[in-house]
Amino acid sequence: MNKQTVAEMIAAFVPNQENTFHQETMPEGELKDAVVKMSEAFTGGVGFLKHFFPNPAIRELMTMVWDLVGNRITPVACGPSVPTLTLAVMGNRQLLQAIIFMPHNWLQMIGHKPPNSVIYQMGGLVFVGSQAVDFYNGKFLDSPHDVEKRARAHEAEYLITVDDPIGTVGFNDYQKKLLDEYPKGLATPSIRSLLYKSKPFVKPA
Numbered sequence: 001m002n003k004q005t006v007a008e009m010i011a012a013f014v015p016n017q018e019n020t021f022h023q024e025t026m027p028e029g030e031l032k033d034a035v036v037k038m039s040e041a042f043t044g045g046v047g048f049l050k051h052f053f054p055n056p057a058i059r060e061l062m063t064m065v066w067d068l069v070g071n072r073i074t075p076v077a078c079g080p081s082v083p084t085l086t087l088a089v090m091g092n093r094q095l096l097q098a099i100i101f102m103p104h105n106w107l108q109m110i111g112h113k114p115p116n117s118v119i120y121q122m123g124g125l126v127f128v129g130s131q132a133v134d135f136y137n138g139k140f141l142d143s144p145h146d147v148e149k150r151a152r153a154h155e156a157e158y159l160i161t162v163d164d165p166i167g168t169v170g171f172n173d174y175q176k177k178l179l180d181e182y183p184k185g186l187a188t189p190s191i192r193s194l195l196y197k198s199k200p201f202v203k204p205a
């Protein structure tokens with residue numbers, strides 16, 4: 001599969017606003033529609049990266065994210081106003097909870113000038129996904145700086161797979177900085193010592 005095809009695949013992810021959505025707990029209305037559509041877009045993005053993205057390391061990562069989110073170990077919420085997809089750890093050392101917050105305008109962010117916007121937001125899924133897996137493995141309290149480094153390296157790994165030699169994607173300054181930091185993605189020497197094998201996912205009883 002050539003790299004330009006990867007960008008085209010991601011561009012095709014733009015959510016279909018004509019789809020029928022459902023939600024059990026929220027009252028009917030525009031807010032419910034927006035939240036459910038964002039949830040569907042998040043699930044669709046993780047599913048794409050889990051099943052179809054042509055990089056085994058990213059597929060393995062997002063398979064774990066699929067399980068963590070799907071079983072509400074790491075819930076996804078539209079709560080405080082955040083500028084980008086953000087993982088927050090809340091509570092105290094005895095009872096911590098990781099939550100992924102979506103920006104209130106995330107659907108508009110996905111749909112703005114594809115494919116670049118979709119590629120950017122998919123990278124955000126990888127970034128917060130890496131953090132969610134780190135939280136599941138107990139890495140957050142001991143080495144928070146390493147958590148961010150792994151997240152950035154995973155996103156760089158994703159970008160390397162997306163990139164195409166003729167420059168049709170057009171990475172932004174943030175993405176270029178990631179690629180400067182981790183030019184070989186997860187194989188970059190500075191990150192290799194920080195990588196680890198995740199513990200297996202265990203479904204809650």
